[in-house]
Amino acid sequence: xxxxxxxxxxxxxxxxxxxxxxxxxxxxxxxxxxxxxxxxxxxxxxxxxxxxxxxxxxxxxxxxxxxxxxxxxxxxxxxxxxxxxxxxxxxxxxxxxxxxxxxxxxxxxxxxxxxxxxxxxxxxxxxxxxxxxxxxxxxxxxx
Numbered sequence: 244x245x246x247x248x249x250x251x252x253x254x255x256x257x258x259x260x261x262x263x264x265x266x267x268x269x270x271x272x273x274x275x276x277x278x279x280x281x282x283x284x285x286x287x288x289x290x291x292x293x294x295x296x297x298x299x300x301x302x303x304x305x306x307x308x309x310x311x312x313x314x315x316x317x318x319x320x321x322x323x324x325x326x327x328x329x330x331x332x333x334x335x336x337x338x339x340x341x342x343x344x345x346x347x348x349x350x351x352x353x354x355x356x357x358x359x360x361x362x363x364x365x366x367x368x369x370x371x372x373x374x375x376x377x378x379x380x381x382x383x384x385x386x
Contacts, residue, residue: 330361
């Protein structure tokens with residue numbers, strides 16, 4: 244295996260750090276330009292096909308934003324995040340207790356295992372809450 248000079252690693256790191264935001268801005272600009280082009284084409288097709296005003300409004304109208312949560316419903320994204328972070332903490336604790344160092348692949352495997360346990364716990368809690376909020380069809384049938 245060849246030796247890579249330290250200054251070369253630094254230069255490559257700096258190039259990557261500065262290139263990622265530039266690429267993100269360029270891609271956002273391209274996406275915006277494509278969206279404008281599609282809107283222009285839709286308007287041209289509406290004019291060419293002499294579409295009635297009600298249908299034209301539906302075609303041009305921006306999609307509505309997501310509706311706010313209804314009272315009584317639970318936002319489970321916080322639960323998911325908390326369980327994942329608890330899993331990371333559990334994996335880190337197991338690594339610390341087992342004296343596994345960061346250079347070893349087992350360090351990352353134990354962290355991933357902890358995240359998996361956190362996600363599994365989150366899923367089980369969400370499933371239990373969903374069953375409480377939405378009764379099954381059998382409970383609704385009273386014939």
